[in-house]
Amino acid sequence: MSAAEPIVDNPDENPAGSAGYGHVVPANVDLSHGGILYLDDITVSFDGFRALNKLTLDIGVGELRCVIGPNGAGKTTMMDVITGKTRPDSGTAFFGQTMDLTRMSEPDIAHAGIGRKFQRPTVFENHTVFENLELAMKMDKGVRATLMAKLKGEQVDAIGATLALIRLEEQAWRPAGLLSHGQKQWLEIGMLLMQEPRLLLLDEPVAGMTDAETERTGELLNELRGKHSLMVVEHDMDFVAGIAEGGIVTVLHEGSVLAQGTMDEVQADERVIEVYLGR
Amino acid sequence: MGFAAPPRPSLFPPAVWTGVLAGTAILALLPILNLTFADGSALHISSFTIALLGKFMCFAIAALALDLVWGxxxxxxxxxGLFFALGGYAHGMYLMRAIGRDGVYQSDLPDFMVFLDWKAYPWYWSFTEHFWYCMLLVVLVPGILAFVFGFFAFRSRIKGVYFSIITQALTFAAMLLFFRNNTGFGGNxxxxxxxxxxxxxxTAPQTKAVLYLVTLATxxxxxxxxxxxxxxKLGRVLTGIRDSESRLMFVGYDPLWFKLFVWTLSAVLCGIAxxxxxxxxxxxxxxxxxxxxxxxxxxxVATGGRGTxxxxxxxxxxxxxxxxxxxxxxxQYWLFVLGAIFVLVTLFLPQGIAGLVRKLWARRTAPRAVADPAAGGVS
Structure with missing residues (x-):
């Protein structure tokens, strides 16, 4: 259904021309006002249940934004709206100043520069770690270009650099299905980085990780701060407190923003305490 | 960064190359033995065997085509089977025209048209007296049908068993259409x-041998x-669609065109078969x-091993x-046997014969418990 919609939303932003089958890589996200993502009054309901209720949220360029909230607060639905998986009933979602995410297909949103890490790690289990990164690498992803693709030296270097960053150099030639849970999570972050995203969405990046893996993930995210705009969705308060470093934390509850501020402000908020500790 | 470039293998590992070439050579030798040695000679290969193997090789091409989309x-x-039959009918139109006036009714029209009292060829038989035009139809008819059908099915994200049922319905509908006399393809x-x-x-042995060799080359x-x-890399995208289609979309590939590419290619191959x-x-x-x-x-495909x-x-x-x-x-027992093969393969040989061979091979070459996963490359 969505695939039938017009693919080019900003034809004038596409100097490279349409490469391959409608795979258009918009050259620039308009970041002139300092914001990369604007959600305004988003409502999504499933059979009458309001998963998102007039949600309004902005994210600045280069920001590491932590979004926390109890189960059912609408965190995953929000990600679905941003990545085009779910269409909102009402409200607008803009990427930069000009790209209307509610009218773009999932692959086009990925191409525009929004990368998403799923809650459950989903890597291509039958492909090697290297091949996973190769598939994710930013390049023309049309059929013909993919059929003819040959890895160039600098592309191999780029994959090597990412392997080093996610500490999986040793595992490069193993099928991704053989990795540990934590390693799969890192591989998935690595795959996102290969797409050179402008905005990274991380859905519970440390769920199910050991303490050492959690710590390593925190280090990894802080290495990315400033280079990418990041949105980290978690319900582990301790992990968020560890990586927030004075940045803004948003608390979601029942589909809308309950509180927003630094970690200290948020933790002192009466309503947040009630939602997290009450009942 | 001193990261080593990936070890991309050649098309096949040496052992498989040897097997493929040896198999081709043996199959190529058979029609020559059939023609050069007289019946009764120890080296004679019967025309029945040649006809049978020629037929099997057509089936093998179709199986390969199906495996590209399924495996x-x-x-x-x-x-x-629809694409296979359409390719067959396209070529059959030429063969019917090539009969000329040698049919039972000695007419310019094929016997079935005379029988139905048709006076002229319907429009869609135009140009079918030209061999190369019919060869074009062999590729285009299954190809275009698959492209159009696939476009709408894949665009609507019809997957899994729903897609399978629709393809089944498609071939069934086509069969009913072709059974009708007034469709113009000879009815039943x-x-x-x-x-x-x-x-x-x-029917000449030489013609049969050439057809056999063309099939082998194909x-x-x-x-x-x-x-x-x-x-x-496209192959890795295809297996990515199989393993996790939604992931692939988030990585930025549009599965529609990749599915359509392999689906259409498969239909064309099947038509050629x-x-x-x-x-x-x-x-x-x-x-x-x-x-x-x-x-x-x-x-x-399941018996042989899909995904190989x-x-x-x-x-x-x-x-x-x-x-x-x-x-x-x-x-009278064949259908039971066929069913039994399918059940047994599904239960005991999920990777088919190819998987069994690979397992035995891995056991022979790597007697230690941990097999090198890199050695399990797709054959």
Whole structure:
């Protein structure tokens, strides 16, 4: 259904021309006002249940934004709206100043520069770690270009650099299905980085990780701060407190923003305490 | 960064190359033995064997085509018999025209048209007296049908069993259409009684040998083409669609065009297989489109090993070899045997014959418990 919609939303932003089958890589996200993502009054309901209720949220360029909230607060639905998986009933979602995410297909949103890490790690289990990164690498992803693709030296270097960053150099030639849970999570972050995203969405990046893996993930995210705009969705308060470093934390509850501020402000908020500790 | 470049293998590992070439050479030798040694000689290969193997190789091409969409991309088609039959009918139209006035009614029209009291060829038979035009139809008819059908099905994100059922319905509908006399394709008798192809007598052993060799060359070409596709990055995208389609979309690929590419290619290959089949067996009729035929193709692939390329070729040979034997000895039990094969393969050989061979090979070469996963590359 969505695939039938017009693919080019900003034809004038596409100097490279349409490469391959409608795979258009918009050259620039308009970041002139300092914001990369604007959600305004988003409502999504499933059979009458309001998963998102007039949600309004902005994210600045280069920001590491932590979004926390109890189960059912609408965190995953929000990600679905941003990545085009779910269409909102009402409200607008803009990427930069000009790209209307509610009218773009999932692959086009990925191409525009929004990368998403799923809650459950989903890597291509039958492909090697290297091949996973190769598939994710930013390049023309049309059929013909993919059929003819040959890895160039600098592309191999780029994959090597990412392997080093996610500490999986040793595992490069193993099928991704053989990795540990934590390693799969890192591989998935690595795959996102290969797409050179402008905005990274991380859905519970440390769920199910050991303490050492959690710590390593925190280090990894802080290495990315400033280079990418990041949105980290978690319900582990301790992990968020560890990586927030004075940045803004948003608390979601029942589909809308309950509180927003630094970690200290948020933790002192009466309503947040009630939602997290009450009942 | 001193990161080592990936060790990309050649098209096949040396051992598999040797096997492929040896198999091709042996198969190529058989029609020559058939022609040079007289009946009764120890080296004589019967014309029956040649005809049988020629037929099996057509099935092998179809199995390879089906495996590209099912084994590699995870799209189970229960209607590939349709593409096979369409390729066959396209070639059959030329063969019918080539009969000329040698038919029973000695008319310019094929016997079935005379029988139905038709005075002229319908418009869609135009130009079919030209061999190359019909060869074009062999590629275009299955290709365009698959492209259009696939476009709407894949765009609507029809997947899994729903897609399989629709393909089954498609071939069934086509069969009913072709059964009708007024469709203009010979009704339930289809096309038969071919006399010649490109001026050569179609029943002559030399003609049969050439058809056999063309089929063998096509099979080898299809194998190499399929291998180069599955080894390319596109091949890894296809297996990505099979394993996790939504992930692939988030990585930025639009599965629609990749599915459509492999689906259309598969249909074309299947059509070519059908076109090679018809002159060798001497008949094409709507029963080729029956759902059971398409399901049998799936069983060839499953038996041989889906997701491998040699597997379906072997599977088509093994299952059809058994079919030939059973239908001559115990014809009434064949369908039970076929069902049993499918159940047993599903239960005990999920990777098919190819998987079994690979497991035995791995056990022989790596007796230690931990097998090198890199050695398990797709064959």
């Amino acid at each position: 590699y991309t995870g799209i189970l088609s229960l209607g590939h 008798n289809g096309f038969t009684d071919f006399k010649r192809i490109l001026g050569f007598t179609i 099979l080898l070409g299809a194998l190499l083409l399929a291998r180069s596709i599955t080894q390319s 059908g076109a090679l089949y018809v002159p060798q067996v001497g008949i094409i009729n709507p029963s080729e489109m029956s759902p059971a035929n398409s399901i049998e193709m799936v069983i060839w 390329l040699i597997g379906p070729i072997v599977g088509a040979g093994v299952v059809n070899g058994m079919k030939t034997w059973f239908t001559s000895v115990l014809p």
